[in-house]
Amino acid sequence: MxxxxxxxxxxxxxxxxxxxxxxxxxxxxxxxxxxxxxxxxxxxxxxxxxxxxxxxxxxxxxxxxxxxxxxxxxxxxxxxxxxxxxxxxxxxxRGADAVVRIGALPTVEVEVVPQAVARFLAGPLACRVHVESGPSPHLLALLRGGAIDLVVGRMPAPAVMAGLSFENLYSEPLVLAVRPVHPLLREAAPSLRAVEAFSALVPPRGAIIRPDVEALLLAAGVTRLPREIETVSNSFGRAYTLANDAVWFISRSVVAADLARGDLVALPIDMAASHGAIGITTLAGAAPGLETAAVIAAIRDMAAGR
Missing domain, CATH: 1.10.10.10 (Winged helix-like DNA-binding domain superfamily/Winged helix DNA-binding domain)
Structure with a gap:
């Protein structure tokens, strides 16, 4: 020493x-x-x-x-x-123009990012915060162009990680969320094959979790969902699932509060294979400013408490 x-x-x-x-x-x-x-x-x-x-x-x-x-x-x-x-x-x-620009994928925009922003704004470096949401390709393009400072959510695919750095914080599975009166809840052991009979809300092609969804379906022998609805909108997914016998492929944290209240129910299907790394993506080699570093520290704290 x-x-x-x-x-x-x-x-x-x-x-x-x-x-x-x-x-x-x-x-x-x-x-x-x-x-x-x-x-x-x-x-x-x-x-x-x-x-x-x-x-x-x-x-x-x-x-x-x-x-x-x-x-x-x-x-x-x-x-x-x-x-x-x-x-x-x-x-x-100390300048009035200080701003931290965060890209939040749907995985974290319900719990981790709101909690982290609240902690940051209660601290000594509080400044203006801009939160941008959307699919991964959109947010990564903004990050590369300097329009945002970091992206929080699932780890990008290796093919698009050139020039980027990812800090892993925790892992999270997908769930199949349905309304409490969904017919599949009456089955003793529903399977992914049974989902083919219902409309399914899935991430669009190009979304980070799309390959996970496709891998799960292929492993179950499902090559096509006849009534597929592509969306990254949590508001639409929640509203549609509550009003219809649909099956929503979604990260658990997005619907954690709905599951806890009983508004939505997770189908009892093994989704362990869908676990994915959640963390912070930044430009490789870029040193964050003081306020951005404080936001990143707040995100780490919120993730550590999960």
Missing amino acids: PAPLDPRIKLRHLTAFLETDRRGGVAAAAAALGLSQPAVSKSLAELEAILDVPLFDRSRRKLGLTEFGALFLRHAGAALAALQQGVEILAQS
């Missing part, structure tokens, strides 16, 4: 050291810093005493760094630059 930083090292020591090296002498450094030459000389002497090594070679007409000074320069310069960047980021975060 690295030793803690000596608390005797102050910001004035680093600025005096860096400016003296940059200007090639104490007098020029003092003028640039608006300090007296004795003040700069004192800071340099204190720093060398704290580090217990000579930083400058004073045997020549123009001050030059010793080997110790050259080594320290790399780290001192990086430290001061990082500190300056932090100050600038904090200044920007």
